[in-house]
Amino acid sequence: MEVDVLGPLAVSQKSASIVPTASKPRTVLAMLAIRANRYVPLSSLMDELWVTEKPASAKTAMQSYILHLRKRIAATACRHPDGPLPAAKDVLVTLPGGYLLKATDDRVVLDTFELLAAAGHRAREQGDFQAASENFAKALGLCRGRVLADVQVGPHLRMEVERIEESRLNVLDRRIESDLRLGRHHELLSELRSIISRHPTHEGLCAHLMLALYRSGRRSEALDVYQRMRATLVSELGLEPSPALRRLQRSMLVSDNGLSELNVTWDVSTF
Known part of the structure; x- marks a missing residue:
């Protein structure tokens, strides 16, 4: 599973997209994607979808959105030429009180961005402005536009988007500072x-x-x-x-x- 939230939502399995067109399932996937390989409580997912008052059918609706996403994962797995991929329930995992989207560690673009940014900050602190500039530039090169540009965000995603955008602006600021030091x-x-x-x-x-x-x-x-x-x-x-x-x-x-x-x-x- 490959996950990228640094722009329009992109979640794919062996290059086959599993991103749904419907707004609410897309938001659910965005919540799972922005926290890929981490537990996401059901309560947080429901708070994201229904900001003011949850309908009586909220839990049932959430289960249907999860089922819809699993069907999309299963469909891409069946079509893959190299043989069957992990079962959908082993990719979008049910845990007590929540869910987790499993992704290949080196295919979570946000994690790669943060690793490169951290390497840039370390190089800058050590006075190696060439390495700092290069790592910051690589991190910024992963950004494809506004974070989750095509997703309807609620309170949880909005906070995550603001955090990532602030981090990206900081990386840009530090890359420019490093370039100034390099003349x-x-x-x-x-x-x-x-x-x-x-x-x-x-x-x-x-x-x-x-x-x-x-x-x-x-x-x-x-x-x-x-x-x-x-x-x-x-x-x-x-x-x-x-x-x-x-x-x-x-x-x-x-x-x-x-x-x-x-x-x-x-x-x-x-x-």
Whole structure:
């Protein structure tokens, strides 16, 4: 079983998709997929499907959704040319009070993403910015779009989606920081402008763009990025930029030579 939630839901057995088209079974599968190889309580599945009031038939309906998913798993197993695959009940396992979706360990894309991200963070802490950049880039390369983009999410999935999206943004931030330390400021400019258009109030990314522009000999543009960030923060959130971002702006105003050093980055989250 192969499981990928880093984009539209993709769950397949030997390349044959088992993702249903109906909304509620798809949501059930998404819950099992995002926690692949881990126990998912029946109560959590029902809370995800019926946020306000559960119908009297909720438990029966859940059993029918599980049966529907098992039929899809069984259908792909029967069609496989290499012979029979594990029985559906051994893939979508019933446990006391809940279920578990068994997947091949190296085929759970979210797990691979998290392993690569962890390797990147370790390399960064050790000062190996080349390895950090490479691991972060590999992790980001697994992302196919918004997490569970084609699934109707409830409270549990929404929390998981927000957690993963925040982790992905953090990995992106750290990859860019690593690339800045490697002197890749020219190559980052176009990417950073595109990212900031989607995250206009992210001060860390703004600082990265300012630093990349400054090191590219474009100080006035770097200062203009600050002014636009400040205007957005004031108009949308009623906030001034953080002290760290203001210090970066002041350093650029006085042409601080230290900003040109590759070992200098400006991580606003640490201030």
